[in-house]
Amino acid sequence: MKLNQLFKNTLFIFLFTCAINSSIVNAESIIDQVKKSNTVRIGTGNDTPPMNFIDEKGNWTGFDVDLGSEIGKQLGVKVELVVVNNKTRIAYLSNRQIDMTISNLSQTRGREEQIDYAEPPYLWTAKIFYARKNEFKKISDLAGKKIGVNQGSNAYTAAPQEIMKYSKIEPKIIAFQKNAEGILALKQGKIDVFCQDSPIIAALAGESASEFEVVGTGFSPGLYGIGVPPNDSKWRDAVSFVLQDMIKDGSYERIYQKWFGEKGLYPMPHNARPRLPSDTFGDMAYVLPD
Amino acid sequence: MIELKSVGKIISGKTILNSVTLSLQRGEVAMICGPSGSGKTTLLRTINRMEVIDSGDIMIDGVSLYDEGINLCELRSRVGIVFQHCNLFSHLTALENITLPLIRVKKLTKKLAINIAIDLMDKFSVSHRRDIYPDSLSGGEKQRIAIVRCLAMSPDVMLFDEPTSALDWRLRDEVSDNIKSLADLNIAQIVVTHDLDFACATGNRFFMLNNGTLTEVDCNTLACQSTDRVGRLANSVRQSSMLEMV
């Protein structure tokens, strides 16, 4: 009897707290919370060079991290980096445990149902098959082969779809916990090919270009976007505008050059900047007019 | 002093004690004998309410153990029990074993408790073993410590559960002497034992417990039984070995 009472009380307090908190969440936009606490919580990973990783000195760095701290600077608040990974980033956003995620997040329909994206996307990407040198010539050669992907990457579905375009034989997909494990498996011959986004492959290629090569061309073109919690357009606009300002004032370009430019750390063969079609607009950045 | 009024105890449908009645004065030593499984130990344990009885009543100094307002801890401190295996606290030294209840139950100061303990240990000539842990004590020493542990609480009643079962004949006489000397201190004692010779030598009242019924007997009957039993045992052994030879 007594315990029952206790249980009821606890439940009541729990529900009460929930009610209070949910009312706050619903009433306030994240932009107000960020201003009030003077910090923005940015979720990013730590094991995906060059987007986000721990460097040899133990610093948390990468394109995403630089972009995040620049956004924080432009918003005029402190940045609190939160570790997420491919499996947590969406859940954290939908629960508003982070204010945005900049974590090599491709925009997909499935994800669009769960979260919102700031405009514009910040990087053009494609999925790339990466294999040992001189083993495969074109994508159709990969039919029935063992393909490594990162668990949580949308390559898990995109890679077999691409191969099935050329052949009826289904490839075997092996999902690893980390990209580095996938590359190690590739090196050891446990898998025939590793499939990942182009910037990530660019970083890997930088380290091991003599052993591996890209098979065919990139496929499944995608866009890395900044994920924000759903149903908060005020906050989404705020982040979008900051990103657009950065593209206009050149601070985005600076970060891009540092990582992916010709003299950058991981030069990318194609122009991955978000831009408008060059035959119509020249090489203009894709930014909404004022 | 102690009065058991038609005490009954049933454990899982089996009658262990059947209307046991017993009355004992200060200074008397009651020896309860009986075959194994006759309920001797259960009877002993009911007297300080380690076992709850199903019918009847037990009174100490005219106060029922089953009175509403009785302080069980206080009662137990007045009824000492020396277990068959002594049950000394194995993580405490001999001295600590004795002082623990003095300090915790009687709320004596540590110094006073030690004094009392050492005095008593001297009487039982075990004071040189005071800092030894029970595992390193001999059987006789353990038992003397257990007796001292009870005695230090200055009980009105002492209960002994098979005090001689683990001892050789020399130590048995010693226990017998100890019990007699306690009787001189005006303590009522109940001793449960298998050992009929020991019972005859020690007690001044004798009881037989058979199938849960207690009957008072005199010393001679007990002694008779003793010799009788040995005779019967020898006979049966002889018969069975003869059978095998045939």
Added chain:
Amino acid sequence: MEFTYEFDWSVIARHEYRDYLLYGVAYTFIIAFFSTILSILIGIVIASGRLSPVKYFVWPCSAWVGVARHIPAVFWILFFYFVFPEILPDSLGSILHSWGSYALLAGIVALSIDNGTYVSDILRNGVLAISSGEREAAKSCGLTSKQQWVCCLLPLATRIVLPALANRTIHNFKNSSLCMVIGVTELTWATQQIESLSFRGLEATLVATIFYIVISLIFGSVSHKMENRLNSCRYSAKDVLNKPSLSVPTT
């Protein structure tokens, strides 16, 4: 704080996700079964090495147990998957590397190595627990040394060893989940996979957790019953298991 999560059980019912779970269960059982068998074999070998009268068998086995007992199971798994084929001769290593089921094999072997050290400890303690008194009693009844072992000593040792072995087996069953780190598609891997594809991992993880709990409880109660049946003649296994040299952290 807000509990906004709405359960959507249709996720588990969707056939591709359901298949992940079903295959996951199958792989979990396969890993648990084979690694338990193999670990018992390893345990017997190591235990007899440690008990053997030959000095040259004793110390390598003891040293192995002393070291291996402190090495995490997940280390063994990664080691066997990534490193072991590398230290083999090239041809053999590349065969292992390119073998599609090597991850499964590596997982099973790694768990067997991990569990084997514990099993060997349990077996050794079981044999040591048969007191010399019992051996002499068996001898004095006129039994041959084979009869002594078959009729008296081994059944006795089994009775002592069984509860601890059952405990280890449950532990090993749970440890099979570690194989997900090398991409073996067992149950825990399946929950993560469903999470990453559908963003609704809570349902799948809940189902998997209940599965693990139910299997552990069933196995626990079965072993308990078996123990009770064997214990018709009671032998205090507890005393043995509380011996300091035994490293089973269970009850």
Added chain:
Amino acid sequence: MSLDWLSFMMIGGWPDGPPGGLLINIGLAVSCFLMGFIFAVPLALLRMAGGRISGFCATAFIEVLRSTPLILLLFWCHFLLPIIIGINIPPLWSAFIALTLYSSAYQAEIVRAGFSSVPSGEVEAAQATGLSKSQVFINIVIPQGLRRMTPASASFAVSLFKDTAVIYVVGVIDLMQSGLIAAERNPNKMLISYLVMAAGFAVVGMVISLIGYKLENRLNFTRKVVSE
């Protein structure tokens, strides 16, 4: 002798490679062991002597945690608990929570076994001298139970330390993770990286074993004390 060939192990990870990572393992093992013990005692008591409902709750809690694989528990705490309670948990903290829950359940059983292995005769003897229930518990059951559970506790401490290796799957850069990073960066020295990892776990594990063994001997109550 130069240790330059090992220098590659000193980079990558928190704060300076595997040695720093090992500190995380040790710290987590120690703190989760202690926290687990704090929870374990009331859990064990509830299971042994709680009322019907509270006893059942304690039993259910212990059994559920004991039958869930640690890695799954880790995923619960890292991926799913945040979804349920809506609070963001950094990897290290989720590892801490998971290991604490895990160790509290296991230690509750150890504590229970320790307490119930105190000879019932001694408990009875204590009651017979008039000690109250709580006094019996404080003076007899706890000191003896604690001593009796040291061997099991010590081996659990070792196994808990081992189990901290799993936390790398949620992204904590511990010895395992930093060792793996070092191995990834220098694939030709992979074997050395793995050996260093193994040595790290084995050496610390052995030290914990040794401490447990020493503690056991010290607490042994057959020791003889020379009187003053």
